[in-house]
Amino acid sequence: MSENKDQGTGGAQRPREEGGAPGRVVGTPSPAAERRLLPEGDISAPEGAGEELDEQSAKRAERVVAAFFLLAFAASVAFIAYYIGWSGRHGGMHGIDRARESNLWLGGTMTLAFLAMAIGVTIWVRRLMTSKPIVQERHELRADDATREAFSKTFLDGAQESGITKRPLLRRTLLLAAAPLGLAPLVLLRDLGPLPEKRLRHTWWGEAVRKAQAQGKKGVRLVVDGTNKPLKVSDFATPGGMITVLPEGIEEHTEHPLNEVAKAVTILINIPADQFKPVKGRENWHVNGIVAYSKICTHVGCPAALYEQTTHHILCPCHQSTFDATEGAKVIFGPAARPLPQLPLAEEDGYLVATGDFPEPIGPSFWERG
Numbered sequence: 001m002s003e004n005k006d007q008g009t010g011g012a013q014r015p016r017e018e019g020g021a022p023g024r025v026v027g028t029p030s031p032a033a034e035r036r037l038l039p040e041g042d043i044s045a046p047e048g049a050g051e052e053l054d055e056q057s058a059k060r061a062e063r064v065v066a067a068f069f070l071l072a073f074a075a076s077v078a079f080i081a082y083y084i085g086w087s088g089r090h091g092g093m094h095g096i097d098r099a100r101e102s103n104l105w106l107g108g109t110m111t112l113a114f115l116a117m118a119i120g121v122t123i124w125v126r127r128l129m130t131s132k133p134i135v136q137e138r139h140e141l142r143a144d145d146a147t148r149e150a151f152s153k154t155f156l157d158g159a160q161e162s163g164i165t166k167r168p169l170l171r172r173t174l175l176l177a178a179a180p181l182g183l184a185p186l187v188l189l190r191d192l193g194p195l196p197e198k199r200l201r202h203t204w205w206g207e208a209v210r211k212a213q214a215q216g217k218k219g220v221r222l223v224v225d226g227t228n229k230p231l232k233v234s235d236f237a238t239p240g241g242m243i244t245v246l247p248e249g250i251e252e253h254t255e256h257p258l259n260e261v262a263k264a265v266t267i268l269i270n271i272p273a274d275q276f277k278p279v280k281g282r283e284n285w286h287v288n289g290i291v292a293y294s295k296i297c298t299h300v301g302c303p304a305a306l307y308e309q310t311t312h313h314i315l316c317p318c319h320q321s322t323f324d325a326t327e328g329a330k331v332i333f334g335p336a337a338r339p340l341p342q343l344p345l346a347e348e349d350g351y352l353v354a355t356g357d358f359p360e361p362i363g364p365s366f367w368e369r370g
Contacts, residue, residue, distance in 0.1 A: 057127070058163075061128055062167055063169075064123055065124045065127075065128070065170055066169050066173040068116045068117070068120030069117070071112070072112075072113045072114075072116035072117040072120065072177035073173070073176045073177040075112040076110075076113045076179075076184065078105075078109045079109035080180060080183065082106065084187065113177075113180075113181060116177070117178075117181075129162050200263070200363065203263045203264040204247055204254060204264045205220070205343060208220035208249060209355060212353070217353070218348040218355060219353035219354050219355040219356070220248055220249075220353060221247075221348075221352070222245040222246070222248070222292075222351075222352045222353065222354060223245060223246055224244070224245060225243075225246050225265065228248075230248060231352050232351050233352055236352070237288075239271065239272040240309040241270045242268065242269045243267070244265060244267055244268070244305070245268050245292070250264060262296075263296070263363075265294075265295045265303075266295055267295045267304070267305065267314070268291075268352075269292075269312075269325050270289055271290075273288070275326050276291075279327065282342060284344075284346075287346065287347050290345065290352065291345070292342065292343035292354070294340050294341045294342075294343070294363070295340075296340075297319075297336060297363075297364075298331075298365055299319055299321050299334065299335050299336040300318065300364050301363045302318035304316040304321070304323065305317075307325070313325065313332070320333065321333065321336035322334050323336070323340050329342065337365045338360075341361075343356075
């Protein structure tokens with residue numbers, strides 16, 4: 001009866017173990033004092049541990065750290081030298097190969113500079129700074145005079161222990177390595193220029209026409225983009241068609257062909273004669289309804305390469321600027337501010353030829369300011 005009574009009052013108590021110790025309540029964790037992860041008492045390092053350095057090893061580490069700092073300095077100088085002396089040569093108007101070269105050298109030298117600095121600082125901390133245990137107590141945010149004095153003393157002690165005052169070689173090479181890195185952001189301001197000047201006012205169509213006319217020809221022949229095949233009028237006689245063309249010889253006779261192609265790329269459209277409305281003063285700029293417009297949208301320079309045969313509208317897929325091909329590619333919808341520039345065309349020996357450059361700068365309107 002007594003046993004049942006004891007169980008009823010507690011509901012889950014076990015009988016007392018021998019010696020009078022109370023039993024564990026069911027569902028509660030067992031005592032685990034003997035399995036503590038940390039021992040009781042003072043766990044700090046022995047007094048004086050880590051406060052002395054082997055000066056011979058420290059000297060070797062000092063030279064290694066200085067070498068990494070010098071490497072960081074050299075890489076930073078190489079970054080600035082390449083950026084100023086090589087990346088912007090020829091006016092900075094370079095193609096994919098030059099961009100790849102620029103990214104390789106600028107990215108490689110800057111990465112090497114930061115990596116060498118990081119390695120040098122890491123070795124400095126691991127090999128040249130003492131490992132004296134530091135205990136920091138929490139205090140109120142407002143610091144009194146005694147705290148300031150204590151901080152000043154701690155700071156000076158830390159500077160002494162770090163070796164920056166004792167080892168002038170480290171101090172000087174660190175400052176030398178950090179100086180060019182501080183100037184690098186200022187040098188990057190050069191990316192705001194140089195100005196394009198008049199490079200965007202003209203395309204290679206004008207140069208190609210001048211060379212062709214110097215040889216007694218009417219103009220430069222149009223070639224199909226991708227095949228470089230000269231285009232005959234009979235090859236493009238079906239109304240409603242559109243094709244991308246370039247001036248003949250642009251890839252063989254230019255220093256940076258990709259740049260010139262990007263500016264000279266042109267769309268050719270065959271418009272039915274009963275729907276064609278030539279712009280005043282440009283009545284002879286077409287050949288049997290075949291007209292040529294710059295493929296570069298006058299909004300932000302996207303390729304205006306979509307064409308609706310039924311409406312004869314040229315569309316730019318980026319921001320939906322729409323141009324009417326039947327009326328000088330005037331803007332009928334979207335954010336573009338002006339029509340696509342038109343290229344004057346003629347026929348010579350059955351081939352389509354351009355007789356001049358675009359009369360106004362191609363591309364976004366702000367390019368005109370170049």
